[in-house]
Amino acid sequence: MxxxxxxxxxxxxxxxxxxxxxxxxxxxxxxxxxxxxxxxxxxxxxxxxxxxxxxxxxxxxxxxxxxxxxxxxxxxxxxxxxxxxxxxxxxxxxxxxxxxxxxxxxxxxxxxxxxxxxxxxxxxxxxxxxxxxxxxxxxxxxxxxxxxxxxxxxxxxxxxxxxxxxxxxxxxxxxxxxxxxxxxxxxxxxxxxxxxxxxxxxxxxxxxxxxxxxxMDVRSAELTKYAANAMLATRISFMNELANLAEDLGADIELVRRGIGSDPRIGYSFLYAGTGYGGSCFPKDVSALLRTASERGRPLRVLDAVERANEAQKQVLGAKIRERFGDDLSGLTFAIWGLSFKPNTDDMRDAPSRVLIAELLRRGASIRAFDPVAMTEAKRVLALDLDDSLDRIVFTETHGEAVEGADILVIVTEWKVFRAPDFHALATRLSKKAIFDGRNMYEPSAVEEAGLSYFPIGRRQVQ
Structure with a gap:
């Protein structure tokens, strides 16, 4: 045709x-x-x-x-x-x-x-x-x-x-x-x-x-798209809130995920805790559906909570870092692994990395950042976000280069290349010997054996 x-x-x-x-x-x-x-x-x-x-x-x-x-x-x-x-x-x-x-x-x-x-x-x-x-x-x-x-x-x-x-x-x-x-x-x-x-x-x-x-009829088809993204966003925010509670209770959100995901009525998809959703679809589609409902006097209370929970979740890594190192981060250099909102894309729209980087810079830190494919797009959007503080970001050629001279490592996007680092080598290169993992990529015991402090989302922290 x-x-x-x-x-x-x-x-x-x-x-x-x-x-x-x-x-x-x-x-x-x-x-x-x-x-x-x-x-x-x-x-x-x-x-x-x-x-x-x-x-x-x-x-x-x-x-x-x-x-x-x-x-x-x-x-x-x-x-x-x-x-x-x-x-x-x-x-x-x-x-x-x-x-x-x-x-x-x-x-x-x-x-x-x-x-x-x-x-x-x-x-x-x-x-x-x-x-x-x-x-x-x-x-x-x-x-x-x-x-x-x-x-x-x-x-x-x-x-x-x-x-x-x-x-x-x-x-x-x-x-x-x-x-x-x-x-x-x-x-x-x-x-x-x-x-x-x-x-x-x-x-x-x-x-x-x-x-x-x-x-189906046209209106039902139009609503189906929004409903699908709203449901997926709901699962993400729900798990993120549970992960935060799991930390307070001394539970492991990864074990909880396996336990509830084994129920065929729930399944495993979109049950991973992290730093919040971003990208071109979920943020704007959730917002648009909320607006449509509001215009008709039909508030979507669950979805409103999903949106608010997601915005709060983007602050979690920053809060963990402040709890460990204080509000003034001057003199500290953070290696950031992953900038795009998810792996296998260079999309930086509503990426959690943008929120974290802005906060770290605002508190006086310096950054060494790497992403396998999003570097060009990251430079463009961060230049718009940050105005005059972009000079405190170094964009590196590899993730190994990003940790050179860094005090702390932060993982924001779960690219495959980050899955199996040499923790002992990282322990010798990171002066503060700390990893903040926004995607729960590692087993705490493996990080602990290398003498590193480990701060995941909703799992056992290694101090």
């Missing part, structure tokens, strides 16, 4: 590349000329395992094209995906300006019949706003406001479907190619049913062994 994807970020680029890899003719359109030029030159603007090869394959086969030409992109395709950003507005709601601008652009160039698929994470009711925006542009062009009338007169027509994404950063290509579910929200009209069949046909190669397609 001929497909256009508006937006070349995490969702749009993965969607376009994987659909092209499945044999479709895909055009990815973006307003960022520099990004389009980079993609056409063979570069990738984000780090996502496996994505570079899929993009290169699609370009080499002539099935994946990047452009800024909206008119050609709309004319090219049967299905038009909207996969642009929906950043949080000042009041916490999702900002739909980019989504609606794409909708208006489609309306200005629409010909024939098109399926407009909302792939962006959007509040309930967005599909109706997209349809209204497209219809408004068709009216300006002299076409009818009625879909039935447009069909009768052979005028340009469309349907809007909700097709939320469920891609995990760091595993997005695999998630797209082997989806756990494909949700399509369509209305029960002639155009809606036609659009649904086209979407089924598009996704057929991804459901050959087992059809995981779930069809």
């Amino acid at each position: 001929n497909v256009t994807v508006f937006g070349s970020g995490y969702v749009g680029l993965v969607t376009g590349a994987c659909l092209a890899d499945a044999g479709n003719q895909v055009v990815c359109v973006d307003v960022d000329e520099a990004k389009v030029a980079l993609l056409n030159a063979g570069g990738i603007p984000i780090h996502e395992p496996g994505l570079e090869g899929v993009v290169a394959s699609g370009r080499a086969a002539g099935r994946l094209v990047f452009t800024t030409n909206v008119a050609e992109a709309v004319d090219h395709s049967d299905i038009l995906f909207i996969a642009v950003g929906t950043p949080p507005d000042e009041n916490g709601s999702a900002d739909l300006k980019y989504v609606l601008e794409v909708a208006r652009s489609i309306g200005r160039h629409l010909t024939g019949f098109k399926v407009i698929a909302d792939k962006s994470t959007v509040p309930v009711g967005t599909a109706e706003q997209v349809a209204a925006a497209v219809t408004g542009e068709l009216l300006k062009r002299g076409y009818s406001a009625s879909a039935d009338e447009r069909i009768r007169q052979g005028q340009p027509d469309f349907t809007v479907v909700a097709n939320p994404e469920f891609l995990k950063e760091g595993a997005a290509v695999a998630d797209f190619n082997r989806p756990e579910r494909i949700i399509i929200g369509a209305d029960d009209t002639t155009s809606g049913r036609r659009g649904l069949e086209m979407m089924r046909y598009l996704y057929a190669p991804f459901t050959l062994n087992h059809d995981r397609t779930m069809v």
Whole structure:
């Protein structure tokens, strides 16, 4: 099929590349000329395992094209995906300006019949706003406001479907190619049913062994995405709060995790204690869902607590450090292992490392930081966060170099390269002989044997 994807970020680029890899003719359109030029030159603007090869394959086969030409992109395709950003507005709601601008652009160039698929994470009711925006542009062009009338007169027509994404950063290509579910929200009209069949046909190669397609009404599909992220965020915050309590009670949150995760009604996923969630999805989606509920006089009390607990959890490592070394950290140098909000991505949005680094610097410390892939992005966002204190951060080439001259080691992101350090070597290099582990990567006994103090989250501390 001929497909256009508006937006070349995490969702749009993965969607376009994987659909092209499945044999479709895909055009990815973006307003960022520099990004389009980079993609056409063979570069990738984000780090996502496996994505570079899929993009290169699609370009080499002539099935994946990047452009800024909206008119050609709309004319090219049967299905038009909207996969642009929906950043949080000042009041916490999702900002739909980019989504609606794409909708208006489609309306200005629409010909024939098109399926407009909302792939962006959007509040309930967005599909109706997209349809209204497209219809408004068709009216300006002299076409009818009625879909039935447009069909009768052979005028340009469309349907809007909700097709939320469920891609995990760091595993997005695999998630797209082997989806756990494909949700399509369509209305029960002639155009809606036609659009649904086209979407089924598009996704057929991804459901050959087992059809995981779930069809529902548009509003339910829109809410499903928010509900999924809200549930996962809830599990994370719940475990973080339990971890903090476990420390006070002398319990081990890792043993507790195994105990409750063995219950099939609970399972093990998203039960790891840490420094709080971040990234492009959970923070803004939780905030947007809370705002949607508030606007309807239906407060989500559990989710409100989840958000507040997460913000508090980002302060836990800093509090542990202050408890050990005092409020004034002047003269101390901290090695930071891991900057991105999670492994296998360079995404620094709402990363807990940003909160910790800002506090350490504010209290007079110096930092030696390393991340396997997020260094460039970290330098960019930290420069925005820190203003004039960036000169007290040294970005190193390796995690071993980060501990050279450092007094204390702090682990913020659980990259594989950090899993098996030489603790005895660390004990000789860290003058304060202390590790603060925000991801519970090590067994306390192994750290203790090397003569190091160890401060994990919700586990036995080694003083």
